[in-house]
Amino acid sequence: MKQNAKTAVLVFHPHMEASRINARLMREAKGHEDEGILVRDEYAALRSNQIDIPSEQAFVKGCDRLVWQFPMYWYSCPPLLKEWEDLVLTYGWAYGTHGDALKGKELMLAVSVGSAGENYHHEGEFGYTVDELLAPFKATSNLIGTVYRKPFILTGVSSGMSDQSLEKAAKDYSSCLQGDWPAQ
Numbered sequence: 001m002k003q004n005a006k007t008a009v010l011v012f013h014p015h016m017e018a019s020r021i022n023a024r025l026m027r028e029a030k031g032h033e034d035e036g037i038l039v040r041d042e043y044a045a046l047r048s049n050q051i052d053i054p055s056e057q058a059f060v061k062g063c064d065r066l067v068w069q070f071p072m073y074w075y076s077c078p079p080l081l082k083e084w085e086d087l088v089l090t091y092g093w094a095y096g097t098h099g100d101a102l103k104g105k106e107l108m109l110a111v112s113v114g115s116a117g118e119n120y121h122h123e124g125e126f127g128y129t130v131d132e133l134l135a136p137f138k139a140t141s142n143l144i145g146t147v148y149r150k151p152f153i154l155t156g157v158s159s160g161m162s163d164q165s166l167e168k169a170a171k172d173y174s175s176c177l178q179g180d181w182p183a184q
């Protein structure tokens with residue numbers, strides 16, 4: 001990781017007050033704010049239910065690395081992340097002519113997945129791997145010129161993840177945020 005690199009962690013959870021996993025991961029990330037890891041709870045940041053586009057663009061442009069953290073909902077993300085992409089990643093800014101605002105920055109997803117990892121296989125209950133389901137994010141990354149890194153995935157979080165396992169996951173997330181991000 002580049003020295004003094006700034007990392008923006010964008011957290012998308014529609015019910016943070018009821019969250020166990022993402023709330024814990026977000027708290028862990030916030031513990032590193034003085035080390036250049038800046039955390040934004042995107043649902044809490046809404047103004048009159050609207051995304052503040054200039055503020056979001058300035059936030060991500062000012063960082064070298066981006067994390068999109070969210071719980072898996074319907075094999076994808078909560079709706080605000082999709083809307084965020086629609087509104088913030090504009091033509092001429094994030095892609096298209098002169099649209100290179102995020103080019104070269106690293107992008108990592110951090111996803112909590114309710115069901116067990118063994119269900120996410122071609123022969124498993126859901127027929128797709130988690131990485132395959134995340135393909136639209138990788139394609140988005142390709143379009144906006146970010147460097148897509150190996151996602152941080154926690155599976156099986158809905159089937160009674162113990163407090164001890166969650167604490168270990170939080171520490172792993174912490175190390176991940178502070179370290180180099182491997183290629184996928």
Ligand SMILES: Cc1cc2nc3c(=O)[nH]c(=O)nc-3n(C[C@H](O)[C@H](O)[C@H](O)COP(=O)(O)O)c2cc1C
Pocket residue numbers: 013018019020021022023070071072073074075076112113114115116157158
């Ligand atoms: C609306 C909704 C849709 C969900 N869809 C999925 C899904 O497609 N696959 C899955 O494994 N878990 C799914 N889950 C479970 C969530 O991924 C799980 O509750 C979440 O990761 C837990 O994190 P939290 O404690 O931060 O809420 C869904 C949960 C909700 C509420």
